[in-house]
Amino acid sequence: LKMTSFVAAAAVTLGTLSMPSMAAERVYKLKMAESWTTNFPIFGDAPRNMVRMAEEMSKGRLKITIDSANKHKAPLGVFDMVRAGQYDIGHSASYYWKGKVPNTMYFTTMPFGMTAPEQYGWFYYGDGMKLMEKVYKPFGLLSFPGGNTGVQMGGWFRKEINSLDDLKGLKMRIPGFAGEVLAKLGAKPTNIPPGELYTALERNTIDALEWVGPSLDLRMGFHKIAPYYYTGWHEPATELQFLVNERTWKKLPDDLREILRVSMKLAAYDMYIQSYHESGVNWAKMKSEYPDIQVKTFPTPVLSAMKKANEELLAEAAAKDPLTKEIIDSQQAYMKVARVWTNISDRAYLESLDKIAE
Numbered sequence: 001l002k003m004t005s006f007v008a009a010a011a012v013t014l015g016t017l018s019m020p021s022m023a024a025e026r027v028y029k030l031k032m033a034e035s036w037t038t039n040f041p042i043f044g045d046a047p048r049n050m051v052r053m054a055e056e057m058s059k060g061r062l063k064i065t066i067d068s069a070n071k072h073k074a075p076l077g078v079f080d081m082v083r084a085g086q087y088d089i090g091h092s093a094s095y096y097w098k099g100k101v102p103n104t105m106y107f108t109t110m111p112f113g114m115t116a117p118e119q120y121g122w123f124y125y126g127d128g129m130k131l132m133e134k135v136y137k138p139f140g141l142l143s144f145p146g147g148n149t150g151v152q153m154g155g156w157f158r159k160e161i162n163s164l165d166d167l168k169g170l171k172m173r174i175p176g177f178a179g180e181v182l183a184k185l186g187a188k189p190t191n192i193p194p195g196e197l198y199t200a201l202e203r204n205t206i207d208a209l210e211w212v213g214p215s216l217d218l219r220m221g222f223h224k225i226a227p228y229y230y231t232g233w234h235e236p237a238t239e240l241q242f243l244v245n246e247r248t249w250k251k252l253p254d255d256l257r258e259i260l261r262v263s264m265k266l267a268a269y270d271m272y273i274q275s276y277h278e279s280g281v282n283w284a285k286m287k288s289e290y291p292d293i294q295v296k297t298f299p300t301p302v303l304s305a306m307k308k309a310n311e312e313l314l315a316e317a318a319a320k321d322p323l324t325k326e327i328i329d330s331q332q333a334y335m336k337v338a339r340v341w342t343n344i345s346d347r348a349y350l351e352s353l354d355k356i357a358e
């Protein structure tokens with residue numbers, strides 16, 4: 001008897017459930033603009049994976065089309081297009097908007113800042129997401145982590161950098177806070193979208209550039225025109241970004257919002273893993289197939305000057321705007337705690353391996 005009434009109760013429950021689920025069959029068609037060119041690997045895989053997961057999990061109720069930079073022609077205009085509602089979602093990098101809203105610059109990566117695991121800790125378990133919301137909300141936008149590259153290479157240079165003098169007047173493509181640091185040291189930083197990088201370097205519009213690292217640089221062909229490949233200081237944890245128009249977000253039913261949120265988070269995390277994989281594989285290839293590439297690290301006095309300029313700029317920025325100060329303080333405080341752990345875990349592990357290898 002008990003069993004029968006349980007089955008009957010279940011049938012009633014299912015019966016009542018079928019009504020709203022029928023009503024929820026509405027399909028939400030969203031448009032996304034990415035900063036990347038058509039079929040771009042890794043950076044383009046993240047939004048493609050996100051869209052696929054969201055469609056599958058929603059059983060087709062969320063349909064998102066992606067326009068690449070080849071279509072919308074505004075790789076560095078994603079913020080404006082999503083803000084205006086021309087697109088519902090964007091996939092780009094927060095520091096591309098530093099000229100419009102300087103505080104957006106802190107949510108990609110910072111020179112001499114956190115590594116990817118540290119920064120993910122800050123985003124999801126520290127105050128990162130909350131602060132990013134504070135920065136984007138006035139523009140009717142929501143921003144979510146969109147995939148991490150890990151530590152980036154310092155870039156491709158035609159000439160060696162032996163002293164601070166070599167940075168004076170150097171025209172370099174380098175976005176974000178690192179660009180500010182180089183400007184303070186006399187260089188001429190600029191941002192150029194990825195689709196135009198090779199030509200800019202080839203035609204001497206710029207003397208040097210940083211893009212990502214072996215995961216994505218090799219196929220760009222930079223090594224053919226700039227043989228010096230410097231190790232990184234400027235972008236230890238570049239996090240891309242999903243931007244969502246708040247009006248679109250509010251229109252979505254709760255379950256689709258959650259599906260979108262989870263799809264973005266998983267696609268971002270997957271890009272981090274994919275970046276690590278591709279970096280390892282391509283680094284090995286680079287060393288064996290392109291012996292002319294010379295891997296360098298900036299001289300210590302140059303790195304020290306960069307660090308000092310970085311600290312001065314952080315202090316100046318914090319003094320100008322209370323929200324900037326809140327973001328910088330939060331990052332510094334989080335890094336201080338997380339780094340102690342990094343040092344006694346990852347660093348200690350690798351150092352102990354070095355010791356027994358000696």
Ligand code: PYR
Nearest residue numbers: 093175210211212238
């Ligand atoms: C760059 O624009 O340099 C990135 O790494 C996203």
